[in-house]
Amino acid sequence: MSMNVRSQKDTPPQSRAYVTDVRSLHLDAPTFRMLLELQGPSLGLWRAAEIAVLREQEYERPVLDLGCGDGVVTSFVLSKVEVGLDPDKKVLAQAAERGIYERFEATPAEELPLPDESMGTIVSNSVLEHLLKIDAVLEQVARVLRPGGRLLFTVPTEAFSTWLFLPSRRYAAWRNRQLAHRNLWPVERWVYHLRRVGLEVEMVRPYLRRELVYTWDALELLQQIWICRRRLVSIIWRHLPPSALDWLALRASRLDLSSSTVGGGRLIVARKR
Structure with missing residues (x-):
């Protein structure tokens, strides 16, 4: 795949060597609308x-969706997934309604109940x-991937905490607690942990640039305003006419969702040696 790499002068030196794809990134209006x-x-x-970013990738079967949740995101990317795994049986029931999963496993990620070298892709x-x-999870991922199989995962980055609506360490710590963030690592740390289990x-x-x-965080804060036991933004959002959502989706589809620097989030693709 050819890459059009833009200037990366603002990229932290420790991440620059690993940024290989900073092409523009867009999502179509119908998907944005949904x-x-x-x-x-x-x-x-x-x-x-x-x-x-997930739509840009290829998925060698069989596919395991690790931490599939309600399956919404994956249902916009793939039409068929062999295994969906999540420890929460309630969200697996929601994922089943998507109609894309062949079967489910309601177990923690560090206890993958799958045979060795049985998966072509883990997303x-x-x-x-x-x-x-x-580390226990990554060991299981490496165990169930076939040689040459790939792990594709998205995560917020180390820049996430510094790009939020309020430039305060206390605020960032509060938001990360809210979101249950533990591993907001630079690329090098991911490389280290992945390489330890045989993934390159x-x-x-x-x-998502700064x-x-x-903007995302500002919208999140607005959604935390409650009136009469109901979220204010949710009340307004549910009463928007369809034409307003159509207009918003069209405008949003023109947004470049990529980042030429570290990004608020990143996709990492690693292959089993």
Whole structure:
């Protein structure tokens, strides 16, 4: 795949060697429209970037969706997934409604109940940043991947905490506690942990520049305003006419969701040796 690499003068030196794809990134208006309707303005924006980067990739079967949750994001990327794994049975019931998963495993990620070398691709969207037993999970990932198989995962970056709406360490710590973030690592740390289990990073794709992370967080804060036990933004959002959502989706589809620097989030692709 040919890469059009822009200037990276603002990229931290420790990350620059791994940024291989900073092409412009867009999501089509119909998908954006569905996301805005399903998930609202803030989560819809973040998920749009994740879906856009995941759609660029190839998925060798069988595919395991690690931490699949309700399956919304994956359903916008793949039409068929062999295994969905999540420890929460309630969200697996929601994922089943998507109609893309062949079967589910309701177990923690560090206890993958799958045979050795049985998966061609493992995809994981916004999961690994939350995990306490990250090395145990990566060991299981390496075990069940076939030689040459790939792990594709999205995570917030080390820049996330400094690009939020309020430039305060206390505020960033509060937001990260809210979001249960544990592993907001630079690329090098991911490379180290992946290499320990026999996975080599092939590609890094940053997304969501500083301005979009700032906008996302501002929208998140607005959604935390409550009136009469209901979220104010949710009340307004649910009463928007369809034409307004159509207009917003069209405008949003013109946004460049990529980042020429570290990004608020990144896709990392690693292959089993």
